[in-house]
Amino acid sequence: MKKTKLNIVWLKRDLRTQDHLPLKKAEESTLPYLIIYILEPSVTSFKDTSQRHLQFIYHSVVSMNNYLKAFNHKVELLYGEALDVFSYLNDRFEIKEIFSYQESGIEITFTRDIKLKNVFNQYSIKWNEYQKDGVIRGINNRLGWDESWKKTMTSAVIKNEFDPSKSFQFEHPFTPPASVINSLKKYNKNFQPAGETNAWKYLASFAADRGKNYHKHISKPTESRKSCGRISPYLAWGNLSIRQSYQYLYKHPNKKIYGRAFHGILTRLKWHCHFIQKFETECEYEYICVNRGFETLTHENNNKLLNAWKIGNTGFPLIDATMRCLIQTGWINFRMRAMLVSFLCHHLDQDWRRGVFHLANLFLDYEPGIHFTQFQMQAGTTGVNTVRIYNPVKQSYDHDPKGVFIKKWVPELKDIPERYIHEPWKMTKLDFAFNNIEEPMYPNPIINLEERGKAARLKIYSHRKTDAVINDKNRILVLHTIRKNTSKAI
Numbered sequence: 003m004k005k006t007k008l009n010i011v012w013l014k015r016d017l018r019t020q021d022h023l024p025l026k027k028a029e030e031s032t033l034p035y036l037i038i039y040i041l042e043p044s045v046t047s048f049k050d051t052s053q054r055h056l057q058f059i060y061h062s063v064v065s066m067n068n069y070l071k072a073f074n075h076k077v078e079l080l081y082g083e084a085l086d087v088f089s090y091l092n093d094r095f096e097i098k099e100i101f102s103y104q105e106s107g108i109e110i111t112f113t114r115d116i117k118l119k120n121v122f123n124q125y126s127i128k129w130n131e132y133q134k135d136g137v138i139r140g141i142n143n144r145l146g147w148d149e150s151w152k153k154t155m156t157s158a159v160i161k162n163e164f165d166p167s168k169s170f171q172f173e174h175p176f177t178p179p180a181s182v183i184n185s186l187k188k189y190n191k192n193f194q195p196a197g198e199t200n201a202w203k204y205l206a207s208f209a210a211d212r213g214k215n216y217h218k219h220i221s222k223p224t225e226s227r228k229s230c231g232r233i234s235p236y237l238a239w240g241n242l243s244i245r246q247s248y249q250y251l252y253k254h255p256n257k258k259i260y261g262r263a264f265h266g267i268l269t270r271l272k273w274h275c276h277f278i279q280k281f282e283t284e285c286e287y288e289y290i291c292v293n294r295g296f297e298t299l300t301h302e303n304n305n306k307l308l309n310a311w312k313i314g315n316t317g318f319p320l321i322d323a324t325m326r327c328l329i330q331t332g333w334i335n336f337r338m339r340a341m342l343v344s345f346l347c348h349h350l351d352q353d354w355r356r357g358v359f360h361l362a363n364l365f366l367d368y369e370p371g372i373h374f375t376q377f378q379m380q381a382g383t384t385g386v387n388t389v390r391i392y393n394p395v396k397q398s399y400d401h402d403p404k405g406v407f408i409k410k411w412v413p414e415l416k417d418i419p420e421r422y423i424h425e426p427w428k429m430t431k432l433d434f435a436f437n438n439i440e441e442p443m444y445p446n447p448i449i450n451l452e453e454r455g456k457a458a459r460l461k462i463y464s465h466r467k468t469d470a471v472i473n474d475k476n477r478i479l480v481l482h483t484i485r486k487n488t489s490k491a492i
């Protein structure tokens with residue numbers, strides 16, 4: 003029997019129905035097409051993925067399907083290994099083309115794609131992988147990168163249309179088990195809701211009003227929750243493209259009124275691509291130091307200290323409030339992320355690899371290209387960036403002066419007077435009695451902050467002077483630095 007000819011759109015971190023080139027290309031063909039998302043056990047069980055990510059993906063697919071049903075199209079959620087799924091489909095259909103975005107992913111998705119490319123070649127299937135956002139595949143320096151980014155951001159946003167006659171229904175054995183679906187359906191109300199409609203709500207409310215104090219509040223753990231864009235999960239899972247966000251903000255009438263705020267967020271949209279570009283060029287950052295010279299730096303790696311950090315029980319109120327807030331809500335601002343990593347790698351003297359997956363799991367917006375590169379930048383293992391060792395007590399006085407954030411997320415400290423909230427260990431028995439409060443069930447600091455800070459500074463700065471670090475620094479600068487003469491902000 004003759005097999006039906008069809009095309010496939012393979013969705014990855016691009017869970018939206020608009021500004022979507024693979025979907026447009028599929029529509030342009032005369033053949034019917036399937037739209038699939040594959041939940042691959044080998045990928046979803048890897049240590050960088052958590053249930054909250056999978057739930058966000060699931061609800062993004064549900065949101066796409068709510069839109070697509072009017073056009074008789076559907077994203078088919080498949081549970082199985084990509085290789086098995088495509089072999090099954092190839093046995094039953096004559097697959098002509100596969101359309102997807104390039105994925106700047108971790109090693110397992112990279113090696114899977116290499117295998118698949120060979121298999122598709124054997125099956126005579128053409129795999130069209132398109133550039134995602136401003137990230138260019140196969141470059142080995144940044145000459146012209148700025149111009150290319152700007153060109154992508156200012157080119158027309160794609161208005162996707164869906165012809166009902168091109169949809170295709172099929173039977174398959176890859177339906178996710180009921181237990182998997184039930185666990186994905188559950189969604190913690192404290193997390194940002196998934197899907198395109200919600201993504202646009204966040205972007206629009208930022209531009210309309212929420213973002214007017216963006217630059218003033220960006221470092222404050224409480225105020226940033228309202229004033230920051232909060233579009234990161236939507237960008238990470240592709241509910242929004244960078245180009246959609248860029249053009250919406252660039253053309254918004256409030257850009258003239260809140261110039262600094264808009265400039266700030268537009269610049270960061272470029273950083274988004276800049277960091278993923280680094281990872282696209284060198285995806286080894288998942289497991290090896292950006293500057294290979296740091297591989298010889300040794301660490302104490304004390305498990306007790308690591309575990310206290312992981313659960314937010316270090317005795318440093320701002321560290322603990324930040325970690326507990328992240329566990330419960332999936333989001334914290336940039337400065338608090340940087341502080342958590344700095345405290346882990348410098349004060350607690352842990353190898354960055356001991357904490358990188360813990361935060362990846364907790365960030366609802368986990369994006370490997372940004373996460374591994376930013377994490378290493380804060381751990382000081384790039385050798386090219388200034389090392390920042392954040393003092394969590396100073397951060398607390400500066401950015402949560404009244405302890406509002408601390409008291410919300412570390413309720414044990416809710417009765418501690420404002421002047422002690424940053425350093426509760428300084429309260430004496432007499433102070434507790436005088437203030438008529440009980441001593442909280444809260445640990446004393448797990449380390450001596452001053453001594454540890456000093457030692458960490460000495461250690462990292464002397465290692466930066468080693469030949470191995472200096473030699474690798476030049477390689478990194480050639481590979482990842484945007485040339486000054488081509489550099490334009492946004």
Ligand SMILES: Cc1cc2nc3c(=O)[nH]c(=O)nc-3n(C[C@H](O)[C@H](O)[C@H](O)COP(=O)(O)OP(=O)(O)OC[C@H]3O[C@@H](n4cnc5c(N)ncnc54)[C@H](O)[C@@H]3O)c2cc1C
Pocket residue numbers: 230231232233234235237238267270271273274275277334335336337339340343365367368369370372373376377380
């Ligand atoms: C250790 C560490 C890990 C991080 N891991 C991630 C991650 O996995 N995913 C992620 O999206 N961001 C990550 N960031 C960057 C940054 O903290 C978040 O992008 C930002 O807090 C998201 O909130 P927002 O959407 O309100 O950002 P806004 O300030 O409103 O910025 C808008 C968008 O610009 C991009 N952006 C903002 N800041 C940065 C930055 N410093 N570097 C690169 N892109 C940026 C993001 O896509 C963000 O959504 C990490 C930062 C650190 C220090």
